[in-house]
Amino acid sequence: MQNQISVITLGVTDLARSRRFYTEGFGWRPVFENAEIAFYQMNGFVLGTFLQASLEQDMNRSGLVRPGAFSLAHNVASQEQVQIVLDQLASAGGRILRPGDAPPHGGFRGYVADPDDHAWEIAWNPSWPIDADGHVTFGL
Amino acid sequence: MQNQISVITLGVTDLARSRRFYTEGFGWRPVFENAEIAFYQMNGFVLGTFLQASLEQDMNRSGLVRPGAFSLAHNVASQEQVQIVLDQLASAGGRILRPGDAPPHGGFRGYVADPDDHAWEIAWNPSWPIDADGHVTFGL
Numbered sequence: 001m002q003n004q005i006s007v008i009t010l011g012v013t014d015l016a017r018s019r020r021f022y023t024e025g026f027g028w029r030p031v032f033e034n035a036e037i038a039f040y041q042m043n044g045f046v047l048g049t050f051l052q053a054s055l056e057q058d059m060n061r062s063g064l065v066r067p068g069a070f071s072l073a074h075n076v077a078s079q080e081q082v083q084i085v086l087d088q089l090a091s092a093g094g095r096i097l098r099p100g101d102a103p104p105h106g107g108f109r110g111y112v113a114d115p116d117d118h119a120w121e122i123a124w125n126p127s128w129p130i131d132a133d134g135h136v137t138f139g140l
Numbered sequence: 141m142q143n144q145i146s147v148i149t150l151g152v153t154d155l156a157r158s159r160r161f162y163t164e165g166f167g168w169r170p171v172f173e174n175a176e177i178a179f180y181q182m183n184g185f186v187l188g189t190f191l192q193a194s195l196e197q198d199m200n201r202s203g204l205v206r207p208g209a210f211s212l213a214h215n216v217a218s219q220e221q222v223q224i225v226l227d228q229l230a231s232a233g234g235r236i237l238r239p240g241d242a243p244p245h246g247g248f249r250g251y252v253a254d255p256d257d258h259a260w261e262i263a264w265n266p267s268w269p270i271d272a273d274g275h276v277t278f279g280l
Contacts, residue, residue, distance in 0.1 A: 001166050001167045001168070001214075001216075001225070002183075002270075002274045003166075003168050003180060003181060003182050003183060003274060004182065004183045004214060004215065004270065004274035004276070005148070005182050005183065005185075005187065005212050005213065005214060006213045006214060006215035006263065006265070006268065006270070006276045007211075007212070007213035007215075007261070007263075007276075008145070008148060008210065008211075008212055008213075009210060009211045009212075009213065009261075010209070010210050011209030011210060012209075026141050026143075027141045028141070028143050031278045032278065032280070039278055040143060041143060041277065041278050042143050042144065042145050042184075043142075043143060043144045043145065043184040043185060044182075044183040044184025044185065044273070044274065044275035044276060045145075045182075045183060045184065045185070045275075045276045046268070046276060046278050047145065052209050055209065055210075055211065058238075058243065058251075058261075059211060059237055059238060059251050059259055059261075060237050060238035060251060061207065061237050061238075061251075061259070063207070064207055064208065064209040064210075065205040065206070065207065065208065065209065066205070066208065066209050067201065067203070067204055067205065067208070068204065068205065068206065068207070068208015068209055068210055069150070069151030069152075069192050069195065069204040069205065069206050069208055069256070069258075070148065070149060070150050070151060070195075070204075070208055070210060070258065071147075071148075071149045071195065071199060072145050072147070072148055072149075073145065073146045073147035073148075073149065074141075074144060074145060074146060075144070075146035075147075085141070097199055097200050097201050098198075098199060098200035098201075103198065111198075111199045111200060111201075116209070118209075118210065119199055119201070121147070121149075121198075121199075123146065123147075125146070128146065128186070130142075130144065130146070133184070134142045134143060134144035134184065135184035135185075135275075136144070136146045136147075136184060136185045136186060137181065138171045138172065138179055138181050138186050140172065
């Protein structure tokens with residue numbers, strides 16, 4: 001099968017609060033939004049923020065919990081930008097989990113939780129190329 | 141900032157069990173793997189499966205829980221493929237959460253949990269184009 005993920009959907013409890021984090025913190029604009037979901041067009045796929053109760057109903061499972069065992073990463077073009085973006089996200093309703101520092105495997109990264117406690121890593125990883133459309137390729 | 145997510149990282153407790161689901165269920169091959177992580181090159185970003193304890197250490201936060209309030213979606217080219225892929229994933233160690241059926245907003249979809257209880261939606265959504273590289277565009 002195609003190596004393809006179409007959507008990452010995050011369960012949120014307050015769409016306006018979540019929207020502020022993504023629009024003011026990252027500067028992203030929804031391509032669609034209504035009273036229960038907002039979609040953002042990303043680099044080859046779609047990010048959705050969906051009311052958690054609606055996600056549970058769609059998934060046919062209740063009892064989703066947070067913080068979940070996952071993280072999303074947004075890579076930036078320089079080491080200096082890591083802390084700048086982390087601080088910008090914290091100002092938009094996020095909470096710093098780990099200020100920017102150097103991991104054992106190289107590069108530079110920090111973590112911030114969104115208002116629903118979903119973790120974002122902000123990373124500078126010079127060995128992973130990013131093209132003009134934001135498409136990211138694994139590298140060593 | 142660029143609308144860009146570089147990595148989706150899933151916390152897993154048994155890399156071999158997780159690997160079986162992704163390689164046999166989806167047919168994807170890791171581009172890198174070691175004793176604590178496996179990476180898969182996706183459509184413009186990277187999927188990582190990382191030992192949960194290592195993810196917690198990297199994130200500087202303990203107590204990640206499952207099932208987390210999120211889902212990932214893999215879109216397929218026809219309604220018929222939805223149940224076929226769900227069953228294939230169940231045979232590779234997944235657990236069906238919702239057999240394929242039609243949601244109120246159109247198309248067709250079902251959900252399956254991976255061996256670490258991360259939810260995957262398998263969906264047929266004819267209004268979201270997918271190009272040959274697997275890049276998915278939001279549509280109505």
